[in-house]
Amino acid sequence: MEGTNCPTGERRLEDRMIAETVCSAVSAAGLGVAAVTAYRKRFLSAIRIAAYALVPIALVMTGVVGWLAGTALSPTAWAGFGLLGCAWLLFVVTRAVERRRGGTRKERRAAARAAREDAVAPAASAPSLGPGARRAAAPASGRAAARPSAASRGEDDFSDIEAILKKHGI
Numbered sequence: 001m002e003g004t005n006c007p008t009g010e011r012r013l014e015d016r017m018i019a020e021t022v023c024s025a026v027s028a029a030g031l032g033v034a035a036v037t038a039y040r041k042r043f044l045s046a047i048r049i050a051a052y053a054l055v056p057i058a059l060v061m062t063g064v065v066g067w068l069a070g071t072a073l074s075p076t077a078w079a080g081f082g083l084l085g086c087a088w089l090l091f092v093v094t095r096a097v098e099r100r101r102g103g104t105r106k107e108r109r110a111a112a113r114a115a116r117e118d119a120v121a122p123a124a125s126a127p128s129l130g131p132g133a134r135r136a137a138a139p140a141s142g143r144a145a146a147r148p149s150a151a152s153r154g155e156d157d158f159s160d161i162e163a164i165l166k167k168h169g170i
Contacts, residue, residue, distance in 0.1 A: 015069040023056035023065055030054075 030053020038046035059065050071077035102108060 015072065016066045019065045019069045020060045023060045027053050027055075027057040030056075 031050060034046045034050035034053060037049055056065075102111070
């Protein structure tokens with residue numbers, strides 16, 4: 001290490017010390033704000049502020065700040081973070097496109113095949129005759145046939161609706 005003005009070890013130590021000092025100052029300031037807030041009888045807010053204020057000093061004590069100080073000036077580390085961000089972005093975009101299209105290519109092909117198999121035949125476009133039409137075709141005698149009861153009218157209404165729904169594949 002002789003002959004160099006700034007050995008790598010000393011530079012990292014200085015970076016770490018500066019980061020630890022800044023984190024300690026931020027924590028102390030946050031705890032001061034929490035104390036003033038508690039003095040004003042806003043205890044819930046004071047506890048929340050104190051919790052946020054303790055995060056920087058906790059990061060220093062766990063060594064995260066030292067690790068970050070070592071990687072903050074490393075171009076290789078930033079290139080790695082950039083690649084991680086790029087990979088995450090690609091993953092999110094492909095998931096969004098997949099959801100918009102309705103699944104994977106294999107799922108879309110299976111859905112298209114199922115739609116073709118369930119397609120309506122040309123003869124099926126004619127109105128379907130439900131049970132109500134068969135009842136009307138039977139010969140009716142007397143006054144009862146001329147005026148159907150309320151119960152049979154209700155059944156005929158629903159049978160017509162069912163026929164329409166079946167016609168449209170619902």
